[in-house]
Every structure is written in structure tokens, then in C-alpha cells.
């Protein structure tokens with residue numbers, strides 16, 4: 001957070017998806033997340049920008065918004081930043097308005113509202129390359145003159161074109177303090193505005209700016225009044241009579257502001273844009289196909305099937321390489337430690353077995369994020385949201401909820417943050433509650449392990465993709481009725497208008513897509529080195545200790561004629577069974593018995609409550625500790641395929657039956673096993689109530705659904 005006596009502060013403001021974050025990155029050299037759909041940035045981010053002459057300013061990137069009549073929490077961030085309302089922060093010394101060059105009229109509405117704040121502004125006409133492609137020519141000098149001399153520059157932020165002009169324009173705006181030409185309010189509206197500002201100042205004893213007066217008069221949303229401390233009782237009569245005054249002059253008070261601004265802008269823009277020959281947007285034609293009522297969902301399903309199929313197919317070889325790398329490391333590390341069985345087991349079974357089992361999925365994660373990046377950057381992801389909207393509008397949520405829900409398929413955390421774009425707090429809460437049902441990338445390794453070890457070998461690779469898509473639908477299948485009950489019966493959310501703006505289709509930009517992929521890969525690998533590493537060691541220790549020598553003697557005595565290898569294997573198995581983990585797992589196992597989980601899976605499930613992908617490495621440890629530290633230790637996959645029930649009514653039958661495999665995947669699809677998600681949910685819903693509710697609800701649901709799947713499938717197979 002900046003202090004008041006720091007250098008100059010400049011804010012980037014504009015409609016969603018115009019390229020503010022791209023421009024921010026170009027100006028500061030930082031790497032804020034960008035994406036081709038509205039609502040990528042949901043919080044304030046700042047960096048240092050060099051204006052070219054050695055002068056440095058602090059630049060803030062803000063969420064996009066269409067109007068200063070703030071409705072959603074992310075929009076409120078912008079209003080606060082512009083007015084310097086955030087504690088310890090100051091008002092910006094200049095505002096850079098980032099405008100989509102192909103849509104000047106609508107984009108400049110916000111600019112015209114910001115002009116009312118009286119701050120010096122710079123107008124950046126971004127995406128100039130797209131305007132050029134469409135044959136649009138923009139007379140920036142004329143526009144600048146008409147706006148009262150404020151700097152107007154063109155840029156293509158993602159190509160890095162025009163950035164120097166932007167720097168110079170900011171320097172000039174800061175130096176000259178030129179405000180943008182403001183609208184001329186019709187006399188009656190001007191009088192009503194004065195009435196409101198005067199009354200508010202008198203009632204609250206605080207100075208009220210003209211811009212604040214406008215918010216008080218025009219907005220139905222009381223955030224400005226609340227901030228000023230102007231109570232409902234005080235403002236009610238004043239606002240009613242002021243609005244009557246506006247109405248008497250022939251304007252609907254709720255529409256007066258845009259009408260006056262647009263009339264003002266139409267005059268300003270006359271002759272500024274000339275249309276030459278160029279390719280008009282192709283988006284409309286493509287959308288007729290992709291958003292078709294019936295074809296749209298079919299194509300969507302086809303794309304998803306192809307998507308998961310190719311993730312498996314493409315990842316096959318790199319996964320095999322990593323697997324051999326892990327095996328090779330074991331053969332190097334294990335033999336020299338034969339004299340130190342405990343250390344050998346820690347390194348080979350614990351660390352290499354556990355972390356290795358997890359790292360094998362790196363290629364799949366890379367490819368997954370490559371595809372997600374391509375789908376997002378091309379503009380298709382927003383269409384997918386649109387298609388899904390039909391499903392979700394039925395249960396009281398709308399397209400705006402679906403952008404967060406869709407990004408929940410990558411990770412729940414950013415997706416919970418992006419619910420801030422939803423105005424209605426109840427709709428926001430309902431959306432946040434169902435976000436963790438979306439099948440995030442942390443569930444991917446579990447599905448992938450089960451598919452690769454059981455579904456693929458048993459039914460062929462085609463079924464792998466089908467099960468994969470199916471597992472990603474399990475969450476949706478429960479999210480829809482959950483949302484329905486929440487919105488209709490519990491929270492009683494009012495129906496929301498659909499306001500998602502579809503972005504332009506574009507060629508995915510390799511730089512952005514690869515960067516996203518790289519970041520997620522880095523996060524995945526760092527997890528392997530931290531959470532996974534730590535839990536792996538704990539799980540190893542609990543399944544290694546205590547080691548009572550009498551166990552070995554007992555096994556030896558009861559198998560006098562068996563070969564040494566067999567005795568060794570039996571001893572290892574006996575050790576694990578009587579370890580702390582074995583005792584604990586067996587004590588808790590009855591809880592998970594209806595789902596067909598043995599004690600090792602039970603241990604995995606319990607160890608995975610902080611982070612669900614831990615199950616993979618936990619299975620890696622528990623299954624390799626039982627195997628002994630043989631240099632040619634079997635792969636986890638093989639060990640799981642061979643695992644059999646040793647006691648009870650299922651003795652001798654495979655632990656990982658189709659029923660148990662499906663139950664395990666369904667359990668993980670629904671269970672709330674992610675510490676950071678719970679914490680973020682608590683933070684975003686303002687308390688632990690909903691977070692705790694989500695945890696209990698999802699865990700119970702996962703258990704019930706897992707049990708149902710196991711009990712039905714085991715009877716059918």
C-alpha cells in the first residue's frame with residue numbers, strides 16, 4: 001500500500017476486456033494475469049512505471065467496469081481507488097482510460113463519467129491493430145481537441161506498439177493537469193444535482209463533490225450515501241423531490257445520466273471515426289454455429305471429449321519418461337543404503353515413491369493448462385459460459401456466475417475471487433458455494449491415475465476420455481440442484497439479467513498461453529517440494545514405525561520352508577499392518593467400508609484433507625512401503641492392480657474393483673478436500689459459517705454418493 005507522500009499515482013480504468021492489464025504489463029514490466037473474457041482482474045494491483053524521462057509513477061491496474069454506478073464488489077474497488085477511499089491510499093494524480101478502439105461510443109461513456117471527477121485524464125485507444133484490421137481510421141487529434149485537449153493516443157498493448165506514446169501522454173497529463181471536457185447538464189438536472197449535493201453536505205457535515213452528487217441522484221445503489229453517512233431518513237425526501245424535478249424536465253431519472261452522456265459523446269465523435277475497407281468481425285458468423293441451441297452443446301461436448309482424449313494421448317510419452325527417471329533415481333539411491341534400511345525406506349519409498357507418484361502428472365497438468373489457455377484466449381471459454389447459462393439460469397444463477405464456475409475447472413481459488421464480479425450478494429454467495437464442486441485440476445491426477453491403472457487397461461483408451469468427462473460432470477450434476485435449492489429456497493435470489501459480454505474471437509497468443517501454463521506448472525512443482533513433500537514424510541514415518549523385531553521373527557517362524565523373498569515380502573507387509581498408520585487406518589476403515597475403501601485408501605483419503613492431490617503420493621508411499629525397498633520396485637499402478645483384500649468377506653478379491661475405482665473418483669469429485677479453498681470461501685463470504693457449511697455438506701455428499709456408486713456397481717459387476 002502506498003503512503004500519501006510517495007510519488008505520483010496513476011490509475012488504469014476502462015471497460016472489461018479492453019486490455020488494461022496487458023497495457024499495465026507493458027508499462028511496468030510486470031506479469032499480471034490477462035485473459036480474453038470480461039472480469040479477469042478483480043482486485044487492485046500496482047507497479048512502477050517509468051514515464052521515459054526518468055520520472056517514475058506508481059501505476060495501478062483495476063478491474064474493468066462499464067459505469068461508475070458501482071454494483072459489484074470488484075467495481076466498488078475502482079470507485080474507491082478513484083476517490084481515494086481506501087485507507088492509506090490517495091486519489092490518483094491522473095487517470096488513464098483504456099478504450100477499445102473498435103467501440104468508442106460505448107467505451108467513452110465511462111470516460112465521460114470519469115471526467116466528472118475532474119482528474120487529469122489520458123485516453124488510450126487500445127487494440128489499434130484490431131481497429132486497423134476492421135478498416136477503422138480514428139482521428140486522434142480531432143478527438144483530443146473535442147475532449148478539451150486531453151492526450152489521446154493509440155496503442156496495441158499486446159504487440160507493444162504505442163507504449164512510448166502512452167508514457168509520454170501520462171507525463172504530459174500529469175504536468176499539464178488538463179481535465180477532460182465535461183457534459184453540460186440540462187438546467188433542471190443541474191439544479192437537482194445542486195439540491196442533492198447541498199442537502200447531503202448539510203446533513204452529514206462533510207463536503208460533497210459534484211461527482212458524488214451525481215452518484216447520489218442517479219444511482220439506486222446506496223453505496224455513496226452509505227459512505228458519506230447520509231442516512232435513509234435524511235436522504236429520502238431530498239432524493240424524491242430532486243428525482244421528481246428531473247422527471248418534470250422530461251427525463252426518466254434512472255436513464256437521464258446515460259442519455260445526457262451519450263448525446264454529448266455523439267457530438268464529440270462526429271467525424272472522428274471513418275470506416276474504410278476491412279474485415280468486419282467474424283465473430284457473429286462463427287457464433288451462429290457455436291452458440292446454436294442444439295449444435296452448440298453438442299459441439300461443446302465434442303470439444304471436451306477431444307480435449308481429455310488428447311491430454312491422455314499427448315502426455316503418455318513424457319509421463320513414461322518421468323516414470324523412468326523416478327525409477328532410475330531409485331536404483332541409484334537405494335542400493336548403497338542397504339546397510340541403513342530405515343534411511344533407504346525413507347528415501348526410496350517415502351520421498352521418491354510419494355513425490356515421484358505426484359510428479360508423474362506434470363505433463364498432464366501442462367497439457368491441461370495449455371488447452372484451458374487456448375480455449376480462454378481464443379474467446380471460446382466465454383461462449384461455453386453462454387451455453388451453460390441455459391442450465392444455470394434454470395437454477396437461479398446466470399452467465400455472470402458461470403465465468404467463475406468455468407474457471408473453477410482450473411482452480412477454485414481464483415474462481416472464488418472472480419465471484420466479485422457478481423452484483424447481487426446472494427447470487428454471489430450461492431455461486432461461491434457451488435464453485436468447489438467444479439472439478440479443479442487438483443482432482444485431475446486422481447482421475448488420471450485411476451483411468452490409467454484400471455479404466456484404460458480394462459476397457460480401452462476411448463473409455464478413459466468418457467470417464468474423464470463423466471467425472472468432470474459429476475460435480476456439475478450436484479452443483480445444479482445445490483444451486484437451485486440455495487437460490488430458490490434458502491437465499492431467495494432474485495432472477496438476474498444476463499450481462500456477460502462475449503469477447504472477440506482471436507488467435508490464441510502463444511506468449512499469454514505459455515505463460516499461464518508455465519505458472520501453473522511452477523505451482524504444481526513447488527507443491528511437490530512443499531505440501532506433498534511434508535505430508536509424504538509424515539505418512540512414511542507413520543507407516544514405517546514402530547518396527548518391532550518380534551514381527552520378523554514371528555513371520556519367519558510361521559513360514560519355515562518359504563523362500564527368503566517371500567518371507568521378506570510378508571515381513572514388510574506385516575510391518576506396515578502393525579505400524580501407527582496401519583492401526584489408525586484399520587480403526588477408521590469401517591467408516592469408508594461402504595465405499596469399498598481398504599485401510600490404505602482410507603489413510604490416503606484422510607491425509608488428503610489439506611489438499612486432495614495428496615492421495616496420489618500417499619498411495620505411492622503406502623503401496624511402496626509394503627513392497628520393501630527393492631530397486632525394481634513396482635510402479636504404483638501395478639501395485640494397485642495386484643492389491644487384494646487379505647481378510648473379511650472380500651478376502652482374495654481385488655481391492656480396486658471397478659466399483660471401488662468409480663466410488664473413489666466420485667468421492668474425490670465431490671469431497672471438499674482443499675484447505676486454501678475453505679479459507680478463501682470464508683474470506684469471500686465474510687465468515688466461517690458458509691465455509692464450514694460447505695465442508696460438511698460436500699464431505700457428506702461425497703460419502704453418500706461414493707457409497708451409492710460402490711453398492712450399485714458391485715452388484716452389477
Ligand SMILES: Nc1nc2c(ncn2[C@@H]2O[C@H](COP(=O)(O)OP(=O)(O)OP(=O)(O)O)[C@@H](O)[C@H]2O)c(=O)[nH]1
Nearest residue numbers: 017018019020021022034035039040041064156157
Ligand atoms: N489484438 C489485441 N488484443 C489485445 C490488445 N491488448 C489486449 N488484448 C487482448 O485482450 C484480452 C483482454 O486483455 P486484458 O489485459 O486481460 O484486459 P483487461 O482490460 O485487463 O480485462 P479485465 O481485467 O477483465 O477488465 C486479452 O486476450 C489480450 O491479449 C491489443 O492491443 N490488441
Ligand SMILES: [Mg+2]
Nearest residue numbers: 020021040041
Ligand atoms: Mg485486467
